[in-house]
Structure formats: C-alpha cells, structure tokens
Amino acid sequence: MDPRVQPKNIVVIGAGIVGVATGLHLQREGHSVTLIDPTPPGRGTSFGNAGSIAVGSVYPTGSPGNWKQVPKMLTDPMSPLKIKWSYLPKAAPWFLRFLEASRTSRVEEISKHLWALSKDAMNSHRRLIEVAKAHDIVRPVGWLKVYSSQQSLDKTKHEREVMARRGVTFDVLNADELRQLEPGLSPKFTHGYHQPENGFVSQPVKLTEAYFAKFQELGGRWVAEKVRRFAVGPNGVEKVVTDLGMHACDAVAICAGARSHDIVAMLGRRFPLDTERGYHLNLDVQEGPELRRPVVIGDHGFVLAPMQDGLRLTSGAEFAGVDAPPDFRRIYRMLELAKEALPGLKADVTREWLGFRPSTPDSVPVIGRSPDHSNVYFGFGHGHIGLTLAARTGELITDLVADRTPDIDMTPYRAERY
Numbered sequence: 001m002d003p004r005v006q007p008k009n010i011v012v013i014g015a016g017i018v019g020v021a022t023g024l025h026l027q028r029e030g031h032s033v034t035l036i037d038p039t040p041p042g043r044g045t046s047f048g049n050a051g052s053i054a055v056g057s058v059y060p061t062g063s064p065g066n067w068k069q070v071p072k073m074l075t076d077p078m079s080p081l082k083i084k085w086s087y088l089p090k091a092a093p094w095f096l097r098f099l100e101a102s103r104t105s106r107v108e109e110i111s112k113h114l115w116a117l118s119k120d121a122m123n124s125h126r127r128l129i130e131v132a133k134a135h136d137i138v139r140p141v142g143w144l145k146v147y148s149s150q151q152s153l154d155k156t157k158h159e160r161e162v163m164a165r166r167g168v169t170f171d172v173l174n175a176d177e178l179r180q181l182e183p184g185l186s187p188k189f190t191h192g193y194h195q196p197e198n199g200f201v202s203q204p205v206k207l208t209e210a211y212f213a214k215f216q217e218l219g220g221r222w223v224a225e226k227v228r229r230f231a232v233g234p235n236g237v238e239k240v241v242t243d244l245g246m247h248a249c250d251a252v253a254i255c256a257g258a259r260s261h262d263i264v265a266m267l268g269r270r271f272p273l274d275t276e277r278g279y280h281l282n283l284d285v286q287e288g289p290e291l292r293r294p295v296v297i298g299d300h301g302f303v304l305a306p307m308q309d310g311l312r313l314t315s316g317a318e319f320a321g322v323d324a325p326p327d328f329r330r331i332y333r334m335l336e337l338a339k340e341a342l343p344g345l346k347a348d349v350t351r352e353w354l355g356f357r358p359s360t361p362d363s364v365p366v367i368g369r370s371p372d373h374s375n376v377y378f379g380f381g382h383g384h385i386g387l388t389l390a391a392r393t394g395e396l397i398t399d400l401v402a403d404r405t406p407d408i409d410m411t412p413y414r415a416e417r418y
C-alpha cells in the first residue's frame, strides 16, 4: 500500500483475467473495489485460451504482405485467419486500419510498444502469483513453434528478425533438438523455435480464480450484473447503472474484453475494437504421446496445449463479430491435423468452446485514462495476449489511479490514437 494514496470506491467492469488482475491490484492499494460482470470470474474469453504468458509476443497480427492473404482468408476453410464473407462490409473500416498498421515501418514501431509491456509480463504475474499463492498453476516450460520444412519456417523470418531486434530470447532448433524437447511430436516436424522465458498457465480459469479469491479475501466484491449506462456529473462518472442496480463510485475501470467498445460508447466515445474469434476443443486423451508444453503447429496456425483437464486444441482467428453463432467445422478439421502431429493420439472431445479476443487494429491494447472523463480508466483490447498482459495492465492502471507516473511511457496505449 502507498500511504500517499487516497482510498476510493472503484468499479471495475469485467471479471476476465484483465479485470480481476486490475481489481486485485487496486484492492491491495487500499481502494474499495467492486467487480461488475454477469459472468463468474474468468468464464469469458479468459477461460479458453492457450495458456501462454508470452513474454516475447512483440509481433502484431497485422504484418507486411497481410493483404495478399485476404483471398485465402475468405475461401480456404483451413486458413489460420478466416473472414466470414457476410461480416466483411461491417469489418471494412477496422480492416483498413489493420492494413495500415501492417506496414513494415509500423510493425517495427508497434513491436516496441508491445515489448515495453510484455518484457515484464512474467514478472508482473509472478508478483500476483506470490500474493495469491497460485504457484502450482504456472509452469516455466516456454513456448514451442514447429514447422515441417525450412520453407515453412522461413515465413517467420521477419517475425524472428523483429523479435531479435527487440531483445526477445528464442532458440532456433533442428529436428534433433525438437525431439529432445517434445519426443511425442511427429518426426515430420524438422524445424522450429523455442521461447524459453514464456510461462505456461496450465488451467487459465484457475489463475483468474486464484487472483479473484485473494481479491475477495482483501475485501473486494463481485456483483453479477450487466452494465447498461453511466450517470455522469460535473466530476465525471458518479454511478454505474446495471440491469439490477446502481453503484456509486469515485472511479471506473473498463476491462470488458471484446464488449469494451460498447461500454466506452455509453460514455460517448467510439473506438475501433473488433474481435478475432478463437475456438478450442478439449480432448480427453485415451492413448498417445504427451506434450510437456504448449506447441504451435506453425504450418496450420493452431496450438496444442497440455492443460490440467485435457489436451487443448486452440484455433487461429475468425472474423465474424461477437454475435454470429459458433461454427466448429474448422476446428474439427484441425483435430485431424492434430492427430497427425501427435501420432497414436486417441482422444474424446469433451468440450467445444468459442471465445472473443478483444482486438485493436494495431494489436496494441488500450491502457490509460479516458480523454473524456478523468475518473474513467481503460484496460482492454489485448487481442492475442490478454492473459500475458493482465497483471501488467493492472499495475499500470493502479499507478494512473494513484497519479503515480508509470515506469513506461503510456502514450502509445492511449485511446486517443484513434
């Protein structure tokens, strides 16, 4: 606790990993925090990810030459990035910004902004893990990407060059080295690279729940309500109005994942947030090789992650908005490829899951004070790395609420950039 900080009543909207980590930091600072979310903590998109605390995740989704993939994204059922035809007109403004952010010079710049956040992501989680006594959930096993040919690995050349320029630690591996790390993988994988500093959250919902349990122990509370609007007075937001009540507050943090732009719009600001939908299948393995860490099958852009409750197969991104029904056909096709990647795998599917990555066009999250209301803070738009950056986001928002200058320049994360 910082003795100079004046305790406030703070509402945090959204109880995903970002909202819960933020709530825990604020509560530890001595504030009185109410988390508002109709869904129990960690049961939104934070439930179903691949579990990587991706310290070296500095390469944005939009990369040079992306536009050449658009026809494949529209027509190829196995493309790692997929766009639903009917969603294209609605998503067009977001895509134009995405393509602008995909230029080589912008990617270089964006990677610096992502590195400033992600280089301390593991340390930030370690601090909360210590507080929440959640040590058994996160394993220091890194993140492995594998490819079946030199040509396929070469497609990541630019990404690896950018990572090297930022100072990300990774080791390029030959077939023997891959085999030593993951003996169960098919011998068809002959190339790859390993990021040893990444942590693996072996059951993502348990990490959110552990942070939430500590938050409650410190006096924080959760109300299962849905935010509908705000009551604004001369000093900013005075009340958060939900479907079931009204919550007076001194400050608000908006951490509502892929729905954050709807909530920001209630305060009169438009923000170009879309969603990269992602699926997973949970596999109850009957027979077959075991994995020691999450593995990206780079040729097809899916991940196999050995979670506590089964082997999790997670997909790349689908652009279809938050309201379209799930379409599990593509992830089931990937299941066949997963069986090729792990020869001998026999498994029953025990869960079909769809989540909504909250995605900005430049892959940079929005973390900062609202330009319109001085007692409103934003913490959303973490896209593919919300689990990674949750604890760091909570630290930064807590600094801003206390009027402390954060240890990094916050300009790149401001909402005003759009």
Ligand SMILES: Cc1cc2nc3c(=O)[nH]c(=O)nc-3n(C[C@H](O)[C@H](O)[C@H](O)COP(=O)(O)OP(=O)(O)OC[C@H]3O[C@@H](n4cnc5c(N)ncnc54)[C@H](O)[C@@H]3O)c2cc1C
Residues within 6 Å of the ligand: 013, 014, 015, 016, 017, 018, 019, 036, 037, 038, 039, 042, 043, 044, 045, 046, 047, 048, 049, 050, 051, 052, 053, 054, 225, 226, 227, 228, 255, 256, 257, 258, 259, 260, 263, 277, 278, 279, 280, 314, 315, 355, 356, 357, 358, 380, 381, 382, 383, 384, 385, 386, 387, 388, 389
């Ligand atoms: C398949 C897949 C794999 C991924 N793998 C990784 C990975 O390995 N590493 C990584 O770092 N990230 C990964 N991610 C991304 C990560 O899961 C997300 O970035 C992260 O979960 C976002 O967290 P959040 O708290 O912002 O959102 P959420 O977890 O979605 O939480 C937002 C909450 O806001 C609530 N909410 C919405 N509207 C309202 C309202 N009106 N009132 C009150 N509450 C509201 C929702 O109910 C929800 O609970 C992956 C994502 C997917 C889909």
